[in-house]
Amino acid sequence: MSRYNAKTVEEKWQRIWDERETFRVDDDAAGERYYVLEMFPYPSGRIHMGHVRNYTLGDVVARYKRARGCAVLHPMGWDAFGLPAENAARERGVHPRDWTYANIAAMRTELQRMGLSLDWSRELATCHPGYYRHQQELILDLLDGGLLYRRAAEVNWDPVDETVLANEQVIDGRGWRSGALVEKRKLEQWFCRITDFNDELLEALEGLERWPDRVRNMQRNWIGRSVGARLRFALAGRDPDDGTGIEVFTTRPDTLFGASFIALAPDHPLALEVAAQDPAALAFVEECRRSSTAEAALQTQEKRGFDTGLKARHVFAGAGWAHGDLPVYIANFVLMGYGTGAIFGCPAHDQRDLDFARAYGLPVRQVVQGGDGGPGGIADEAYVDDSDAARIVNSGFLDRLTVPAAKEAVIARLEQLGCGTGAVTYRLRDWLISRQRYWGCPIPVVHCPSCGLVPVPRADLPVALPEDVQFDQPGNPLDTHPTWKHVPCPSCGTAAQRETDTCDTFVDSSWYFARFCAPRAAQPLPREIVDAWLPVDQYIGGIEHAILHLLYARFFMKALKRVGRIAVDEPFAGLFTQGMVCHETYRAAGGGWLSPDEVVRNPDGTLVAQSDGQPVTAGRSEKMSKSKRNTVDPGAIIEQYGADTARWFMLSDSPPERDLEWTEDGVAGAWRFTQRLWRLLGETLALLNAAEGGRDADGPDPDAIEDAALSGWATELRRGTHRAIASVSATVEIFHFNKAVAEIHSFANLLGGVKPAGAMAPADAAVLRRALEVLALLIGPMMPHLAEEMWAQLGHDSLLADQSWPIAEQRFLAQDQVTIGVQVAGKLRATLTVDKDQDQDSLREAALANDNVRRAIGDRAVRKVIVVPNRIINVVV
């Protein structure tokens, strides 16, 4: 048998799978439905190693579940709208549509070379009118249901990408794609009412048991529920009922008697009112605006404030409050975007308030004491204990209550006085979905001067993007297009204008997984079909979408359920977040980054640049990125070694949830193993051909043969085969693919060690043949092409992809003998190989009779002997 030619073999099987539509699944397919999905790619033009890892993991699951008899839905599509296409249009004059579809074609070819078990008949691209017309219909649903609305708001404006961004897309004050400092602008924008689902999104996280805790925590954090009270302080000298009071939110109403000031956010309406009359206040407010949004290092910023001269009357002024009115400050550490944009300051029990009080000489009143008496006083550190153990002091009717009890008592009194109530606040804001860009799904609405906002009638969908657009001027091409936006009002017929904003692409990806269930249906989401396939059983992708995509998609399903589109409300029952693909980094003598193929390793281990022979410093392994130049092109790897080798390496070294370091040695090792399996196949087939009846695919059932009728090696091999089945199945089930790889290595070692002397009996040959078949079946999900080729070489006309997963039989897993350790005083001194389940007394005797054990005991007296059957013996001295 010649050397394994991955290229021709892989092309052959890819063609056969394609011709036979092996991985196509219909809605009425037999077997339990199982939906495997990897996060669909943005069509940048080339696949990268992160994709290879993602789709390899998904493909192992898909092929395994398929072998287990499931009707597996495993589709692929394109997250095809987005800014890079427009940038390409600006830079190269190519139409975003042409650029996108060319990229899709290139990436589809690359993906197909990976040999993924995808149902390509379901392929979709979000930029296709056949997709986004349905999205427009869903948007109208949300609009009708009050879950999409338009309002003016302070929003994040990315000056480089010239569009607004959602809160989730602003990281450390910068746009997530452009990296530009985000500006605040007051604009009319479209929002999804995600905050309507605060509690639903939060509570349902509990039920997502097959999600990583990390992701659930991140979402919990992002939603940011906090429980406390909302209360209103009247301004001294003004009518308490004229609405001029200051409303604050607090999670510590129990510390109300420790209040010593009120602080307003610089953007608070009352702060602005003051600033309108007082130039000094205005200067302070403007200063805060300049520093606050830009700086990421807010925690080091000094607490600063401006005394407005206003005084607030304490809510318990007539109910036990023994001090005067509270001064009202504008403070740089209070945020307008959270709670009510105003706080009451309790310096003794909040660090920020304490810092502020010390800076402005405000009173510090301790009202909480620890169970042990607590601190004797408050110095530089606030006392923040809010546990059951702490007690309230110096607080009138609250004295001696625990913190939780005091919270309740305060809320009850506030409600009785009519100046406050228990309240819950969330960090999550409504999702801003409108973008001032061309390459996105148009929001199907018309602005009519007389009727206002008018939805485009459903019969008129899609609102298609115009083809003839110019990118030679700044701004939104839809807005500057000469004719597109000018339409009659669908309602009254007078001249009106289309909405020129398009959707955030995260809207596109919030329901694509549902559309995959019926990608060509005339309606967006045919209920019976979608409800039958959803939720996705196993979703696989990177951790970077922990909040953005995964939260939006969850919201979208819940919203669609509320408007009656579907019955399912959690999109992903199981989520797996894979680690990143990393590579060592290299720096040239001049300091610039070098790519791995620009670096040569000398025999002595030193690194030099290929170009000039100058020394190169190797840096730490980091996520593959263009900027660090430490990427490896999957296309080149597949060309050189084949897809199976690339897939095998992706699975072999690291557990999938951890980062994987790509090394040339590692790939070479995977390649050697591929070749080794091929040689193993050839050698074993030669043995079988030489044996009587061994060639026969319809020979005796190897599992039905009595042990006595087999050679010793065949008995062992049969056991080993079943052990391999058991361990690979168990590890694949729980995503421990690196362990499955190790088990397959061991099994191949066992099989490769079979060297029968002389001619083989038919019974032995049947066992050997079966072992080889099982090897092919076990590598099937991981190295599908080689597995398929092995299956064919074993004389089968059927496809390995259509075979059932092998079953491990218990009777072959049981061991007759076990090797157990013997410890003396906890240290291993000997091992004994004994019959399984041997009785304790004879084990104890055998252990104590052992020379090594006796020497280790020496002249010490044996106090006790612990015997754990089939495990260990410990002699206690």
Added chain:
RNA sequence: GCGGGCGUGGCGGAACUGGUAGACGCGCCGGACUCAAAAUCCGGUUCUGGUGACAGAGUGUCGGUUCGACUCCGACCGCCCGCACCA
């Protein structure tokens, strides 16, 4: 500051519910085949001492529980990730 994760040979990593630490792979060392090299095959490989059988040490650090701890408990150190003047 809050939340989560991780620390095991030269390296990636195994070790089931507390029971023989280092499976499997990479690398390295030695050998076989070869005129030679590549490829392949065989053997070795936690560290220290010993030719050896063996002995001692060893899972970030310190302490505890236990006949027995990588695993459980307490305190700490280091690294990574997410969120963050969130009231």
